[in-house]
Amino acid sequence: MLEDKNPQRTPLEELGEFGLIDHLTKSFTTTQPSTIKGISDDAAVMEFGDLQTVMTTDLLVEGVHFDLAYAPLKHLGYKAVVVNLSDVSAMNAKPTQITVSIAVSNRFPLEALEELYAGIGLACKRYGVDLVGGDTTSSTKGLLISVTALGVAPKNDIVYRNQAKPNDLLVVTGDLGGAYLGLQVLEREKEVFKVNPNNQPDLAPYAYIVERQLKPEARTDIPELLKELEVKPTAMIDISDGLSSEILHLCKGSKVGCNLYEDKIPLDPQVISTSEEFELNSTMVALSGGEDYELLFTISQDDYPKIKGNPHLSVIGHMTEEKEGAHLVTRAQTKIPLEARGWNAMKS
Amino acid sequence: MLEDKNPQRTPLEELGEFGLIDHLTKSFTTTQPSTIKGISDDAAVMEFGDLQTVMTTDLLVEGVHFDLAYAPLKHLGYKAVVVNLSDVSAMNAKPTQITVSIAVSNRFPLEALEELYAGIGLACKRYGVDLVGGDTTSSTKGLLISVTALGVAPKNDIVYRNQAKPNDLLVVTGDLGGAYLGLQVLEREKEVFKVNPNNQPDLAPYAYIVERQLKPEARTDIPELLKELEVKPTAMIDISDGLSSEILHLCKGSKVGCNLYEDKIPLDPQVISTSEEFELNSTMVALSGGEDYELLFTISQDDYPKIKGNPHLSVIGHMTEEKEGAHLVTRAQTKIPLEARGWNAMKS
Incomplete structure (x- = not known):
């Protein structure tokens, strides 16, 4: 009842993923002294004390990013962690902590989520990162996994994507x-x-x-x-x-x-x-x-x-x-x- | 084809949200020296250098957490940020950065997401926090918003939920x-x-x-x-x-x-x-x-x-x-x- 009845409607397909992020976030500026790098790299970079901290997040949606017909849930949990750790590595930093949030419809029994978390746990162990938080909620359809990873590196070790030089x-x-x-x-x-x-x-x-x-x-x-x-x-x-x-x-x-x-x-x-x-x-x-x-x-x-x-x-x-x-x-x-x-x- | 044909199936309703998180994460331990507090409070606490960093994350699902019939998208974006900043405040810390990920079906035109991000931007401005990352992806149904917030506090300022004493x-x-x-x-x-x-x-x-x-x-x-x-x-x-x-x-x-x-x-x-x-x-x-x-x-x-x-x-x-x-x-x-x-x- 509070909606505009004649809104302009631009289909999302017109922009594509990167265009969409750029478009939606172009007016955002950063003001915190601890923010070294915001959107535009594999991960954000913050400076707390002597170390720099990187943070990255990814969202995996059933039917878009994975098909449970052939992706076992344990592998899916493992992969959901790995793709975020990969982003931390791409900053030349060492991954340290993750949070995992899931939205799940009631067609999934508990045992399915246990499998998923077994895979998440395996990745945490393999890579020595800590699961430090998250959220579980119901969804009206399917499974969705959101992972955020933190990592650290000594000052000056972080590598961005904007410093390549000709002849490199x-x-x-x-x-x-x-x-x-x-x-x-x-x-x-x-x-x-x-x-x-x-x-x-x-x-x-x-x-x-x-x-x-x-x-x-x-x-x-x-x-x-x-x-x-x-x-x-x-x-x-x-x-x-x-x-x-x-x-x-x-x-x-x-x-x-x-x-x-x-x-x-x-x-x-x-x-x-x-x-x-x-x-x-x-x-x-x-x-x-x-x-x-x-x-x-x-x-x-x-x-x-x-x-x-x-x-x-x-x-x-x-x-x-x-x-x-x-x-x-x-x-x-x-x-x-x-x-x-x-x-x-x-x-x- | 890789699925077990006769799996045990426990309906998720049997556990409830807190039971579910506890159950799924009970076998997880933390090993990073920088992890001060993992799952079990409003936010995780990490120690990087002289400051402690808190991190929290929340997932909002259309049809579960909000109804677009009366929640204008701008307000929804604002609220999605606020609920995470509230968790940071509950640790007695100061929120500094957020990441926002959204999954969205193609029934949403770009203008709808612009409204959503206008609300996110308003909250960032109001609270002086920086949007430093995120992910946008398509969903098969509806809108889903995942926000992660970071905050900082000097060592010893963080307040947990486990130190209340009789007579307090x-x-x-x-x-x-x-x-x-x-x-x-x-x-x-x-x-x-x-x-x-x-x-x-x-x-x-x-x-x-x-x-x-x-x-x-x-x-x-x-x-x-x-x-x-x-x-x-x-x-x-x-x-x-x-x-x-x-x-x-x-x-x-x-x-x-x-x-x-x-x-x-x-x-x-x-x-x-x-x-x-x-x-x-x-x-x-x-x-x-x-x-x-x-x-x-x-x-x-x-x-x-x-x-x-x-x-x-x-x-x-x-x-x-x-x-x-x-x-x-x-x-x-x-x-x-x-x-x-x-x-x-x-x-x-």
């Missing part, structure tokens, strides 16, 4: 594309299951990529490794949306361009074979797949000897002047502009 | 019962509106209680006031669920009993007149109504002269030995055991 090397951890292909496998098996519920899927040939999808790990080891190697990245981000999207975030944030070399992108053999099986281009899978939760960062060329040959790290390109733009240099030495492709643009 | 005085800020009655008025008008959409409700006689429901304020002034008065409460909690429920939390946390005096409970004249109109017992409304976001705390009797006569504070009872239990002493000098009554138990 672009480095990625681990390998890419597995999580997306794992999802393709699981979705295919779900369709098979619908036709014949007695069919037992043989997921063994896909064990690595299915685990990348269902039980990803956060690279909390990387900030420690970088400290040991005495390398402070100039910029860092985690790969939640796909390599090309994250590179473009680094380029935009740092006002630089980039050359990414196709032949340097690290791919697991299972990613290559499964891409072939699904008739997908494995480079496109790595560029657009997302959910790998590896770290992408830039370092000064002077630091190259320190990381050379490290099995966790692959140099995949270098930054350029902004005006040169961001490009993929293919195996055929062709330069293609990098685009933040969506998940539907991947059929080869 | 029980003190409450402001007045009680307004928010619940405001909701009754709004729900009545919604029914009237359904019958005759052209009917314009006259809410003027209910202005105070409707505002208590739609646009509550957090008592961030109270930690400052207590500092000025040189009073450190022995225990403190905010009143989100109703006075009796919060008193029982203090008693349980501090292992004490309590005598609450009916004739001392502060009530606004509008609460008294509207209770009569709705044939509700105003004491029961104050005891069980909830959502007033006032602070409830205990102080040593030695501190009584410091708070005596302060217009913000009412002494409503005193703590006793645990074995004496928690009681309401009625106007007729009868002692009735305090119970954490639900919202449906209030018809007089």
